[in-house]
Amino acid sequence: MTKVEELAQGVLSGEIRSIARAITVIENNAPEAKKLVSSIYPHTGKAHIIGFTGAGGAGKSTLIEKIVREYRRNGKTVGVVAVDPTSPFTGGAFLGDRIRMQELSTDPGVFIRSMASRNYPGGIARATKDAVKVLDAAGKDIVIVETVGAGQSEVEIIKVAQTVVVVHAPGLGDEIQAIKAGIMEIADIFVVNKADRENANKTVMDIQAILQLNNKETAWKPPVLKTVALTGEGVPQLIEKIEEHRLLLEKGLKHKGSREKAEAELIEAIKEKVVSSVLEGLRKEGEFEQLVGEIVEREIDPASAAEKLLKKALKDAEA
Amino acid sequence: MTMFDQKKLEEVKRERTRWEQTTLPNWLKQSRERKTEFHNHSGMQVKRVYTPEDMENMDYMRDLGFPGEYPFTRGVHATMYRGRLWTMRMFSGFGTAADTNRRFKYLLKEGETGLSIAFDYPTIMGYDSDHPMAKGEVGICGVAIASLKDMETLLDGIPLDKVTTSMTINGPAPILLAMYVAVGDTQGVPREKLGGTTQNDNLKEFFAQNLCIFPPKASVKLTTDIIEYCARHLPRWNPVSISGYHIREAGATALQELAFTIYDGISYVESTLERGLKVDDFAYRLSFFFASHNDFIEEIAKFRAARRLWAKLMKERFKAKSPRSMWMRMHVQTSGCTLTPQQPLNNIVRTTMQALSAVLGGTQSLHTNSFDEALCLPTEEAVRVALRTQQIVAHESGVTSTVDPLAGSYYVEALTNEMEEKAWEYIHKIDDMGGAIPAIEKGFFQKEIADSAYMYQREIEEKKRVIVGVNDYTIAEGKCPIEILRIEPKVETAQVASLRKLKRERDNRKVKEVLDKLHYSAEKDENLMPTIIEAVKAYVSLGEITEVLRMVYGEYKELIVI
Amino acid sequence: MQTERKIRVLIAKPGLDSHDRGAKVVARALRDAGMEVIYTGLRQTPEQIAETALQEDVDVIGLSILSGAHKTLFPRIMDLLKKKGLTDVTVFAGGIIPEEDVEEMKKLGIKEVFGPGTPTERIIKYVLENVPKRT
């Protein structure tokens, strides 16, 4: 067996060290990463993947901890991938979500992995999607992804998760703005956490009011639930809704569509592939460096330079 | 109003301008100053020279007044150390109750005038010595007290009507206070004569000391139970020691220490008023605890500003009538984090200066750190030198002959004012956040402190701040030149055995009965002090009591801010 | 796309010790030096620390302890790490650890011990030089 095969084997048998290592390989985009993912891919698709997004401080991590506990009580195994932002200045990151889940760390039915965004846009890391696959292939019944939590443009999660939970907390201020700005479209379930605070009901009503504006006929109407992550209040109800949503997806009712998701993933993969292989080829040509120089000197604009380079490359590819 | 003759002030102003244009440039030409700007720890810029101009708006009676009178800037007592010296109270505790009892007696013999108990980690966190989390921690960082039996041993031969005792305990404070009361009862000391302090400041645990057991609301409830109970039954007990020390040691600046501590004080006054007590019924028993760090004048200004600020708050915000409610009585500890394992004897010098600031700042009580602070719990020799340091300041320095000797110093007064003003800014900011608990939940204090701690570290590394023996004037350290105190593992074995024996031999029916009662009381949100006293008298252990409270209140998970 | 290896560090606080000033300062310095830092939070059992290191697949583990309980806790941590196969992780420590214990700690496999007054710059350099080589 090659090393990659061994690693894949370890993942499939649920061996913790292999799972951890496999995620690192993917994160670092090591040479063997692609092979690894393709060899575990046939074994994925069994887990239910749930995304948690929403502003920092809303209580996502705390809530996830409680949800994991509840799933464990129901006999399910769980994997968690928690993403935190990388500093664009230093490249470093402080991965703090795990602290809230630390009591789960010795439960053999739970695997938690912290991940830095490494400047990937959209609230997750480039590796998140494949890390989820690793956990799925390793046999976790449920895989949970926590996004960075910068609010607003965290829409990448729909490419990863089957059920997206958007978490709000009363008094955080700009959440309603965020909903309007697009987070709304991605939510399958809304949660107003910190319901122990006075103004929680108002937040619920605000969200419902916005939802009412959208009166398209859909099979799934996103519910708005209240939770207190500190005590676990409302968590069973949340899980119930997640389960309902999962069943709906299972019945194949046309929702946002697993086909769409697959298509998006394929396009993404093609893009990555095309860009890197074409780029590699172009860099080898002397023209590339020369054109960079010309752009700096304002002799040619970047778009025309690209066209010039690509014309040749694409012709080569066709031939 | 000003304290100076307008004409004279103008003359000073004129003369200063002249000096800046004539004399000063000549000096600066010959040799530049060591830095372009001088700052204190709080980041305030320190001027080259202070003059009456810096006290221009000062009103003596409004801002300073006389000692023992509002606004108490010059001290809470009229005669200060001419009457009675501060209480010399050395924070001590290690090993078993018997080990610490011996240390107490030694210190009392050497001239210490009050006791201060350091508990070990299991006790602090509400675990019995035989709890799995206690493994390897029993008696290591303080004395192990798991039941009334240990407390009896700890206080054996110490007359509780004559000596006052401070206990550094927070979450489990009601339990330790109950044990102390129980020992007092056995000694036949009337409760109204029992004097001492429980730290019992749970708020600062959430952002400074981190020894939180219960969530914020429940923690404040327990703090308030003690305040209420003492107001009704233990008139000489300081129910809470509102602590800036830990805030400072966690990395805060002097200003942050001052502001955050005062804010915690505000919170306790509010939570006690909610119990229906009148402010003058309890405020006179609130006490404070500050650090004394390296910047000599800054610290003095901080202590003086703290007193004035608190007096104003009590009078204006809380409408206290009794002057005693406006007193800020304080305990001070010299700053442990300034002490180094490098060239440990240098620590004696640092501690001496810090002790002197505390005394010039008008403290009521003082702990001085030992020169082995950065290495281990104090050895007998180290603690004796630390105590002697206080005695030398008290008897040899002469600063105790007059009240508030530095009052009127242009620099001291200007800095006192600036400290107070900037502290008010913080107070208003926290008011706007909705108070201390919302600020904790937002991570406000945590972030402020973490940033200051990091900045302090950076300043040392960049040599903007010289620490003698650490980043300058270093020597090849070689073998550690001083003896180290070590706690033997047999302490744990003995303690666990004795606790297990107690648990077998006590009346376990009674134990269960009181614990059920406690559970019920906690759920009904009653004041828990009476039931806890009953429990400790039945030799219910600290861990058992805390366990019930953990069940009712839940456990706190820290909000980490880096 | 190129490989993008980052150093992953676990900063852990074993036992009841709740001094966190030093641990936080070190964590922040390592982060600012471009590393990915996971902090366990306070009062961790050896089991929690070892399991976290395992799941997070960290390159280095920094133990911070000022309570004097290292003599009980460190052997348990090192033992668990070994049992979990984490032999290619660099373990180092800081805090109040008496000089006379340092040898003993090193025998357990703790590669270095940093006491009060250590510049974080030195700690960063140490990590950079001691990240285990991995394929």
Ligand code: B12
């Ligand atoms: C500050 C302090 C406190 C503060 C803590 C605030 C906080 N949030 O951290 C307060 C006042 C709350 C406190 C309380 C107590 N303290 Co204290 N405290 C100290 C003190 C004075 C300084 C520690 C410090 O923060 N220094 C500044 C930081 C930046 O330095 P550092 O932690 O040493 O970290 C540096 C290095 O050690 C190293 N490092 C540290 N961690 C790591 C990790 C890694 C991976 C690496 C590579 C390096 C590294 O790098 C850092 C940068 O140079 C020390 C004595 C001393 N001078 O060291 C006592 C000391 C640690 N405390 C002690 C005790 C006993 C206590 C209490 C238990 C007392 C009691 N019974 O109530 C309580 C417990 C509190 C708690 N939270 O756990 C004892 C421990 C005794 C022992 N080990 O034998 C000491 C040694 C004092 C003494 N001699 O008695 N304390």
Ligand SMILES: Nc1nc2c(ncn2[C@@H]2O[C@H](COP(=O)(O)OP(=O)(O)O)[C@@H](O)[C@H]2O)c(=O)[nH]1
């Ligand atoms: N009052 C209250 N606080 C909560 C609740 N859930 C989380 N918190 C607190 O909110 C803060 C942020 O929580 P965290 O889970 O880290 O939020 P995240 O950034 O969204 O992951 C923490 O201090 C939590 O203790 C809740 O239901 N009620």
Ligand SMILES: [Mg+2]
């Ligand atoms: Mg989070």
